[in-house]
Each structure stands twice: as C-alpha cells, then as structure tokens.
Amino acid sequence: MKLTVTLALLSVAISIVEAQAEINLTVPRVPEQNDYPPNGPQLPASPPPNKTYEYIIVGSGAGGSPLAARLALAGHSVLLIDAGGDYSTLREVEVPSLYIGASERNELSWGYFVRHYDNDTQAKRDKKLTYLTPDGEYYSGVSPPEGSEMLGNYYPRVGGLGGCTEHLALLPITPAKNDWNYIKELTGDPNWDAENMRGYFRKLERNQYLSPIEDVTRAHGFNGWLSTTIEPLALYVPDLKMVSIFLSAATSMGIQTDNILNTTRKLISSFADKVLPSNYTAQIAEKMTKLFEYDINNDSPNRDSTDALSRIPLSVSSPDWKRSSPRNWVYEIATAKNADGSKKYALDIALNTLVTKVTFDTASAAKPRATGIDYLYGESLYRADPRASATGDAGAPGSVTATREVVVAGGTFNTPQILKLSGVGPAAELAALSIPVIKDLPGVGTNLQDRYEVGVSAAASTNFTLFKECTFITTPDDPCYASWAHQPSPNPLAHGPYATNGIAIGLFARSSAAGPDHDLWIGGVPGLFQGYFPGMSRTVVTPRAKNYFTWLVLKAHSRNNAGTVTLKSADPRDTPHIAFHSFGEGGDAARQSDARKDLRAAVEGMRWGIKVFDNVVMLQPGERLERVWPPANVSTDEELEQWVRDEAWGHHASCTCPIGADDDPMAVLDGQFRVRGVDGLRVVDASAFPKIPGTFPVMAIYMLAEKAAEDILSDAK
Numbered sequence: 126m127k128l129t130v131t132l133a134l135l136s137v138a139i140s141i142v143e144a145q146a147e148i149n150l151t152v153p154r155v156p157e158q159n160d161y162p163p164n165g166p167q168l169p170a171s172p173p174p175n176k177t178y179e180y181i182i183v184g185s186g187a188g189g190s191p192l193a194a195r196l197a198l199a200g201h202s203v204l205l206i207d208a209g210g211d212y213s214t215l216r217e218v219e220v221p222s223l224y225i226g227a228s229e230r231n232e233l234s235w236g237y238f239v240r241h242y243d244n245d246t247q248a249k250r251d252k253k254l255t256y257l258t259p260d261g262e263y264y265s266g267v268s269p270p271e272g273s274e275m276l277g278n279y280y281p282r283v284g285g286l287g288g289c290t291e292h293l294a295l296l297p298i299t300p301a302k303n304d305w306n307y308i309k310e311l312t313g314d315p316n317w318d319a320e321n322m323r324g325y326f327r328k329l330e331r332n333q334y335l336s337p338i339e340d341v342t343r344a345h346g347f348n349g350w351l352s353t354t355i356e357p358l359a360l361y362v363p364d365l366k367m368v369s370i371f372l373s374a375a376t377s378m379g380i381q382t383d384n385i386l387n388t389t390r391k392l393i394s395s396f397a398d399k400v401l402p403s404n405y406t407a408q409i410a411e412k413m414t415k416l417f418e419y420d421i422n423n424d425s426p427n428r429d430s431t432d433a434l435s436r437i438p439l440s441v442s443s444p445d446w447k448r449s450s451p452r453n454w455v456y457e458i459a460t461a462k463n464a465d466g467s468k469k470y471a472l473d474i475a476l477n478t479l480v481t482k483v484t485f486d487t488a489s490a491a492k493p494r495a496t497g498i499d500y501l502y503g504e505s506l507y508r509a510d511p512r513a514s515a516t517g518d519a520g521a522p523g524s525v526t527a528t529r530e531v532v533v534a535g536g537t538f539n540t541p542q543i544l545k546l547s548g549v550g551p552a553a554e555l556a557a558l559s560i561p562v563i564k565d566l567p568g569v570g571t572n573l574q575d576r577y578e579v580g581v582s583a584a585a586s587t588n589f590t591l592f593k594e595c596t597f598i599t600t601p602d603d604p605c606y607a608s609w610a611h612q613p614s615p616n617p618l619a620h621g622p623y624a625t626n627g628i629a630i631g632l633f634a635r636s637s638a639a640g641p642d643h644d645l646w647i648g649g650v651p652g653l654f655q656g657y658f659p660g661m662s663r664t665v666v667t668p669r670a671k672n673y674f675t676w677l678v679l680k681a682h683s684r685n686n687a688g689t690v691t692l693k694s695a696d697p698r699d700t701p702h703i704a705f706h707s708f709g710e711g712g713d714a715a716r717q718s719d720a721r722k723d724l725r726a727a728v729e730g731m732r733w734g735i736k737v738f739d740n741v742v743m744l745q746p747g748e749r750l751e752r753v754w755p756p757a758n759v760s761t762d763e764e765l766e767q768w769v770r771d772e773a774w775g776h777h778a779s780c781t782c783p784i785g786a787d788d789d790p791m792a793v794l795d796g797q798f799r800v801r802g803v804d805g806l807r808v809v810d811a812s813a814f815p816k817i818p819g820t821f822p823v824m825a826i827y828m829l830a831e832k833a834a835e836d837i838l839s840d841a842k
Contacts, residue, residue: 149266152660165214170476172502178204181527186288187826188810189534190451195834197472208479209285227292233285235509238277239703250771253658265658287452300819301429301642312796325831344424352442352449357617359410364590365744373741385412429642444613446624481697483547495805497526534810537778541570564802568791573688574817575775577680581734582754588671636726646679646820656774676734684719782812797836809833
C-alpha cells in the first residue's frame with residue numbers, strides 16, 4: 126500500500142483547505158500511511174546488553190545523542206536509550222520538505238494532547254482543539270460529534286533515535302548572547318559566557334554555505350558534525366507571485382527594491398507566461414539572494430537587536446540535500462569498526478526501551494546516588510504512541526547499572542516524568558501516588574514555557590509553482606521525490622523543491638514589548654499553516670491546493686512560565702498532564718501585564734504579515750491575494766488579540782527542570798546540569814533552561830549538550 130492518504134481522506138483534506146477559516150477534520154487515531162522501504166540502514170531494536178556502563182543516557186534527542194557521542198569519543202562506555210526505534214532513513218524524515226509528514230508517521234510519532242487553558246470555555250474557542258470521538262477517531266474543530274471526549278491541543282514529539290531532531294523544521298539558529306549570559310549570572314559559572322558558548326557552535330557546525338573568508342565575524346564552524354546549508358531562493362523565484370510577496374516584504378522593511386523590480390519587469394515584458402524560464406530566473410535569483418544575504422548566525426555585537434530580513438540556514442547536508450541531525454553522528458559512532466572488525470567505540474544504543482525509573486543507592490552515602498535505570502522492553506509501550514494499548518501491562522522488565530552517572534535527556538515532558546517516577550520531585554505529588562520520595566525537589570515539572578505562534582495566511586488566485594508537480598509521496602511516481610533522489614549535487618536546483626524546508630525568508634525583529642533582543646520571528650511559508658492538529662499534513666499543502674502563503678509569527682522570549690507537567694499516575698506508560706496556562710491564565714496582576722505584552726507583540730507580528738499582503742503589487746497581471754486566516758473581518762487590535770488568545774500554539778516546550786541559583790528552592794539543576802540533592806544524576810535537554818532561549822531551541826540544546834560533555838568529562842578526571 127503506497128498511498129500516504131486514502132482518496133477519501135484526501136478529499137476531506139481538500140475540502141478543509143477550501144473552507145479556509147475552519148479545521149473541522151476527522152482522522153483515524155492510527156492513520157494509513159505508505160510502506161516505502163527505508164533509504165538506508167537503520168539500527169535494529171534491542172534491549173540493553175547485560176553489562177555495566179560508566180554512563181547511561183536516557184533519551185536520544187538534541188541533548189542525549191550529541192552527549193553520548195562526545196563521551197564515547199572520549200573513551201568512556203556509554204549506553205544510549207530510547208523508547209522508540211530508528212526510522213531515520215524514511216522518506217518523510219530525510220526529505221527536508223516532508224517534515225510535517227514525519228510528525229505523523231505512526232512509527233515515530235508521540236502525540237501528546239496538552240491544555241493551553243484549564244478553562245474549558247476558553248479552550249473550546251480554539252479551532253484546532255482535538256477530541257476523541259465515540260468511534261475512536263480524532264476530531265479537530267469547534268463542532269465535535271456528540272459524546273466526544275475533549276483531549277486538548279495536539280503536540281507532536283518523536284519517540285525514536287534522534288528524538289525531535291527527526292521531525293523539526295531544520296532551523297539551526299543560534300540564541301541571543303543574553304540567553305547564555307543570564308545563566309552565567311544566575312549560576313556564577315563563567316563557562317556559560319556567550320563567547321564560550323559560541324565556541325561550542327563553531328565546534329559542532331559544518332557550514333556548507335559560506336567559506337571561511339566569507340565568515341567575516343568568525344561566527345561559524347566548518348568541521349563539525351552538523352551540516353548547515355542555506356535556503357535556496359532560486360527554487361522560489363520562477364514564480365512571479367512569490368517574487369511579488371518577497372519584494373513587498375523587503376519594501377515593508379525599507380529595503381531598496383527598485384533595481385530588482387526593474388530587472389524583473391523588463392524580463393516579464395518579453396515573456397508573458399506565469400512561470401519564467403531558467404535563464405530569466407537566474408538573474409532574478411542572483412539579485413534576490415543579495416537582497417536577503419544577511420547571515421542571521423553572524424557574531425556581530427548588534428546581531429541580537431538588529432531587525433533583519435534574511436534567508437534561513439538549514440540543518441540540511443549537501444550534496445545529498447538530506448536532513449542533518451545528531452542521529453546520523455551517533456549512529457556512525459555506534460557502528461564504527463576497527464580494522465579487525467571489532468567495535469571501535471564503547472557506545473551501545475538500546476531501542477524500544479522505556480525507562481521506568483532511575484535507581485538509587487540510599488544507604489552507603491550522605492546523599493542518594495543514582496546507580497542505573499529500570500526499564501520495560503517492547504514496541505509502542507508509551508501511550509503517547511498512537512499504537513499503544515490504553516490499558517494493561519506490557520513490556521519485558523530489566524535493569525542496567527551505571528558506575529559513574531545517569532543522564533536524563535528525555536525532553537521537557539518526559540524528563541520531569543522520569544524524575545518523579547524515580548522519587549525526585551515535589552514530595553506531596555509523589556506521596557499522593559505512593560511513590561517513595563528520594564529527594565523533595567518542588568521545581569521538577571514547574572516553570573513550563575513555550576513560544577506563542579500564530580499564522581497569517583492568504584490565498585492566491587492560482588497555485589504557486591514551487592510544489593507544482595509534487596504529490597508529497599501520496600503516489601509512487603512523485604516527480605518531486607524523483608528529483609530529490611537524483612544523484613548528489615551541490616546545486617539544490619538539481620534536487621528540486623524537496624531540497625528546501627519551504628520557509629523562504631524570515632524577519633527577525635523587536636516588538637514594542639521587547640527587551641534588548643529580537644522577540645519576533647516571522648517566516649514566509651508557501652502553505653496554509655494553522656497550527657498543529659491530527660491530520661495537519663493533509664491541509665498545509667495538498668496535491669491539489671497549492672495556492673496558500675503563510676507568514677508564521679513566532680513570539681520569542683515569551684513571559685509565561687506558569688506551565689506544569691504533573692503525573693496522572695505512577696504507571697510509566699501513561700503520559701503526564703501538561704498545562705501551559707497560556708497568556709496569564711489564573712495569574713495575578715503582574716502575570717496579566719506580562720500576558721498583554723506578549724499579546725501586543727504577537728499582534729504586531731501579525732500586522733506586519735497583513736501589511737505585506739495588503740501592499741503586495743502582483744507582477745503578473747490578473748493575479749491577486751486574499752487573506753483567509755484569520756479572515757479579513759478580524760481586523761481591529763482587539764479582534765486580533767482575541768484571535769491570538771484563541772489560536773496561538775507552540776512547539777518549543779522548555780524549562781521544566783530548570784538550572785537555578787543555589788538559594789532558589791525551585792532550582793532543579795546547578796550550572797553543571799547536576800540534579801540538586803542527589804549524586805550521579807544530571808539532566809541535559811530543553812528542560813534544563815531557566816528561560817526559553819532564542820527563537821528556535823534546537824541549536825541552543827546542541828550547544829548545551831556540548832557544554833555538558835565538557836562538564837562531565839572534567840568531573841571524570
């Protein structure tokens with residue numbers, strides 16, 4: 126069965142896209158999907174070997190995999206554990222344009238349902254809210270079938286080798302200097318200094334879009350494990366509608382566009398078709414590239430505060446134009462062989478292994494000491510997996526011992542869950558579930574933060590041409606996949622539109638509510654992006670409806686830190702209760718003031734996107750754009766603020782096991798990632814941040830993991 130979407134579901138998806146301002150979508154809990162074979166080798170799933178390790182790392186995402194690689198390269202024995210399998214050579218994972226489809230692959234999707242608001246009346250205003258229907262399907266919208274159970278807002282994560290680096294949108298953007306210096310001041314650890322942290326970026330990056338001579342601020346690395354390329358604008362400029370939008374965006378920022386506008390009009394005058402031939406578009410692409418040539422990962426003193434409209438760096442490798450992630454690096458190290466065929470590094474990877482708790486020695490030392498982990502082995506054990514059984518016991522139990530340390534790197538939702546199941550967390554919460562308390566740490570599972578995101582979308586009168594021939598692997602003869610799988614070439618044009626993540630350009634800006642650094646990112650996406658809900662991959666861009674463009678507004682450095690991750694039960698297979706309490710829900714006057722600042726900033730970002738659409742001058746006669754999300758009748762500041770309150774989402778959850786000062790009772794970690802009050806236990810993932818960093822978190826986590834490796838190796842001497 127090679128169809129990703131059945132014809133019936135495809136029909137539903139198209140009708141939803143055409144409805145524009147509604148979701149109203151029902152999909153199976155375990156959707157049909159293609160069965161194309163993987164493009165390359167994948168690690169087979171196996172439980173941990175029956176031996177002892179120096180280090181056990183729980184979770185193989187942006188924190189765990191780089192850390193495991195560094196410790197193994199330093200000569201230590203390491204066990205890296207993940208509750209899912211290895212699916213990293215599936216088409217949806219490797220192809221940059223198909224990352225939304227990767228979020229919905231049954232094998233690797235962990236679909237959490239979170240609450241933006243505890244208030245049901247407010248929660249139900251969200252058009253993306255998901256319910257479980259009486260037929261056992263997922264419905265998203267505002268008119269659920271009678272008898273449906275409200276689940277919450279869909280929040281896809283990855284259960285598998287590489288974690289969420291296997292479905293993220295490939296945006297390796299460094300955080301602000303202040304994000305690092307804040308932790309330095311908080312902890313007194315000078316290694317958190319921004320310049321030192323920049324060194325970790327140089328260490329891990331393998332930049333493929335600049336030469337060392339072009340790297341004028343000496344910001345980049347060229348020999349690391351993470352390949353980075355740059356958004357290839359030449360893929361977009363054959364479409365005059367796209368060029369029109371880009372020029373409107375540039376003009377709105379005061380960028381001089383007369384030169385490229387005159388060149389484009391001169392070319393158009395001699396070619397009346399809507400799609401320009403390659404010899405015409407090459408000239409436009411060259412000028413467009415210079416227009417947006419700003420390097421957002423530069424290291425200049427004013428980089429974090431200067432408004433900039435630029436191309437986007439991608440964690441994509443050249444010349445094959447595949448996803449670049451720490452999975453590839455840790456896989457290479459785990460499978461490396463000596464000349465005689467023996468294993469080169471003492472790194473083992475255990476998959477389909479659900480860690481149920483960290484074990485402790487509480488008798489032989491002044492403080493409890495982590496000694497290993499208990500686990501269950503089996504596929505689809507964790508109930509965020511749509512294929513998992515909702516009831517009953519499953520999995521083969523086992524345990525592994527660590528002689529030096531256990532590192533939990535399960536992510537913002539799973540790390541606090543694992544700590545609590547292990548007896549490390551708020552004593553009252555643990556006692557209520559009869560979990561023996563190892564260490565009362567009230568901050569575990571608090572301080573949950575996320576960004577606010579909301580889209581501004583317009584419909585063009587005709588389809589955009591970027592994905593003109595693409596069927597998004599819903600058919601076995603997808604021409605765009607065939608182009609992408611072409612023989613390796615450093616020229617992305619040889620690989621076609623699937624060589625891009627579809628985020629053409631991005632604005633980094635400061636709102637009126639900003640601190641010293643950027644707090645808005647607004648990215649241009651050719652598609653209808655309304656947020657996350659089951660079946661979303663069938664509505665963003667479909668084989669038939671390719672006429673939408675979205676300015677995706679992301680409010681960075683958001684002020685809300687009132688979210689929580691709490692246990693529903695002591696069963697490690699159950700997902701926790703995740704509540705964000707968005708926009709100051711239930712808070713005092715100070716939190717309400719912060720919420721208004723975040724709302725105002727998000728509306729300013731939306732206003733910019735609306736302005737670009739309103740002022741666009743279509744280069745092709747007869748073409749037009751019409752705003753559809755939010756609909757045009759949502760226009761005043763008050764209406765837009767309510768829209769943001771109702772429709773904003775996030776997918777960068779962070780900060781639930783925060784680093785903090787020694788005198789802070791809510792601090793979970795010290796500046797070297799050590800869990801307070803116990804020995805031999807650290808946390809290295811997005812949950813460790815005290816405040817959500819930057820605009821996109823993955824590069825910050827990679828840098829954090831590099832620092833953690835140095836801290837651990839220093840302690841091991």
